[in-house]
Amino acid sequence: MTEFIIRRTLQSVLVLFLITLVTFGLIHAAPGGPFQMMLAPGLSPEAMEIQAHNMGLDKPLPMQYLHWLGNLLQGDLGYTFKNHVPIGDIIWPTVKNTFVLMSVAWLLTLLIAIPWGIYNSTKVYSLSDQSASFISYIGFAMPTFWFGIILQQIFSIKLDWFPLSDMYSMDKEGQIGDLMMHLILPVTVLTLSFLAGYVKYSRASMLEVLDQDYIRTARAKGVREGKVVYKHALRNALIPVITIIALDLPLLVAGAALTENVFNWPGMGRLFVQMAVAREYSVLMAITLLIAVIVIIGNLLADLLYAVVDPRVQLGRKGGRSA
Amino acid sequence: MSEANLQTSAVIPQVEVQSVKPLKRPPGPWRTAWSKFRRNPYAMSGLVILSIFVFGALFAPWLTKYDPAKIDLMFANLKAGTDGHLLGTDEMGRDIFARLLYSARISLTVGFSVAIGSVLIGTMVGAISGFFGGFIDTCFMRLVDVMNSIPLLFLNILVLAIFGTEFRYMIIVLILTSWMSVARLVRGTFLQLREMQYVEAARAIGVSNFGIIFRHLLRNSSFPIIVNATLMVGAAILSESALSYLGLGIQAPQTSWGLMLSNAQEFMLVDPLQAVYPGICILVVVLAVNFIGDGIQDSLNPRQKMSERRLDRWRKSFLKSKI
């Protein structure tokens, strides 16, 4: 187990290192150098040089990279170009806001999707099952941001039930009730767009398990059908579902980017788009890295979780059989 | 045996089946696939809908007399049907129907060129990696790891922010972030083929390995590659609309459904319907493409277990469209 964790962690560190290389390389591949457009226009060549020197831009690229990496490892993300604000100060609050939005949407998705999928697996081709597959077809083809816009039009503008956008109303900063009202629409968008996939997935996983021989054995033992489903099948069916969910977790975080923009939610995704438009490369690099870290940790967690739920998986060595 | 016979053979009594002589030449895989595809109502309606959009995009100048980019504030926000403006005009007096038609050009161009481009790149990378193995393969696998650790939408935004939001850059970026699945598929087939007898035989008589394997590869995995490409068309259209919506894709005076939605959101108090049309276009086109992909898949390998295949597909398109 420990060996496995160490191996996986080392692998992850390697991938992270490559990501720093790729992002750094990408940004320095920009036409005219990365910070060209950051410098105030109309500066004299001399002034430009001085500024570039101050920013360390006149050093060779590998040096710049090492310098940047060194600061990064010390937790120093650097400063924005425009107003020279510490990047960490900009990013951390948005991480918290994204976390609020995503965790609510994600929990809601799971709470609905898994029971629904399981129910559908026991009632294949029922109305409930068919509506789930209808939703999934639509869900895969529909742009999430469009769905958000439509919800805004109906529920904020026409009916005026929920606030149109933002996280809090003016001068209601920090009030839970107000936050809840603001959460409803974006959470609905996220939940509905993720729902179909998970319903389908848990249904299919359950169907596959219900087809297994050991389910027949359980029935032959005289186990009640309800208990067959919830005791014998569920745990087996959840194994792949849990792994997929853990693997998807970071993607869900990223998936919020569009929804955050639609609802003007002050999260990481919106910050990323704003910074992209403003060409604040250092912030983009920092967020990209942060998300990569989340993704990699998610993958690692998925593997560990798998080993916990499934006795067949013995981490670190191949599952041999005794006797 | 004609196609009609094939269809009904399941109910012909055994005796009769035995009396029918075996086929001299079975219909080719493409013909069988097509005859199956033709009988799939979803796939066929998808094909019809896609054809309508392709027709609209190709003949846009003949289908509307208006210039989609022509701003005329005198005629802003006209109701549908006034002055021959089929769907009215937007806040700048541009004809909405014309914009929708010309947007179809952009979306379909993006969709198809990204699909073709990533199939080409993916096939090449996969073939090289699968054929040479060893260090090259390891490098490629790590690259895929890195690519998969950054949510694709973020990667797209990052690159567009760096290189600028030009149409050609967007297509290149989308290709560079979509080739992985094809590459993995081709690599897998290559690894399989490399072990096969006839490759050994060919090596013995001194025929170039790569050529032989490549030819077999095209024969063996062209169908899955086509299915993959179909799905990519839909995913690319969704990505393009998302990027344009965020302001990092298509820029005025060009027009795209995503860009239209971004405008429409600003003016949704004035004209809520403006946000409806482009969204429906995206939804319908992507749905059509997905149906076609499904249809091709169903017509190609009927033996593969339904649940497994669907599962895989759902996952793929799920991840693609949400990130």
Add this chain to the structure above:
Amino acid sequence: MAEKLLEIENLTAGFLTQSGTVKATEKVSLSINKGQTVCLVGESGSGKSVTSLAIMRLIDYNSGAILEGSIKFQGDELAKRSQDDMIRVRGNKIAMIFQDPMSSLNPVYTIGDQIAESIMLHRKKSKKEARKIAVDMLRMVGIPAPEIRAKQYPHELSGGMCQRVVIAIALACDPDLLIADEPTTALDVTVQAQILDLLRGLQQELGMSILLITHDMGVAAEMADRIAVMYAGIIVEEGSARDVFARPSHPYTEGLLKSVPGLEGSRGEELYTIKGNIPGLSQLPEGCRFHPRCPHAKDICRQQAPPAFSVSEGHQASCWMYMDEGGAAAWKLESNPEVSR
């Protein structure tokens, strides 16, 4: 006359598919006496497994159903029972073991728990007691170090061990009838013999009846008191094991016996095979279902399904061959041969 434990009459079971009902067995009649071993023999697809699933009423879960006929177990009708009533019979009075032991055990529970579950369900024991009985059961089926094994998961055991566990689960509640569906097919030859020995020993110890389903005439020869041969959903021959082996009376049984190496025919001779394949359920031939593959097929075989003719006392075969011998006792001359049996 021995006490009848299970009596199946005119059992027609099938599956509900999109294109209608497909009958997997038709008018199967079979009875099992107390303490007896009856073997149901046939190729895969002949409907023998469907028959066993129908007895357990597990067929309902495979989108199948009993379409006709009765299954009387200790005088109770099972065919029309509700599933709620059936769970008291399953695993308690009738137990079943399946072909592939490795996949028949739930991978996420320990084998001790899986045995104990059945005991808790039917014998109303506490969890602790049930676990103790489970260990005893493991010992009974010949698993060494049962206390340790009980805490292990199925993937830690070999195939033969798994089949012993499956048998332990089945016998945990001392059933009156054990249905064994190809219990040795997935195992190595040496392990096969061990499992068959174990089953025979346990049968003597516990006095249960066994319905053994197999495609292997060798297994049937070793285990059976009576043999019923199934082909394409119907029983074509039934009799005591001795009679069936000594005088196979249906051409299909004859073919089956000839195709077993070492049972009949001399060494060096090419192994006999029955030509053709078992027909699919949706494309059954007219008349006798075996006629397209039968070396003795006559005109009548192509037109009418044969009724069961009595070949000798307690030995019947459904073949038109026996009509020439004066239409023996079991067959009443009626215009509709279908109601004869």
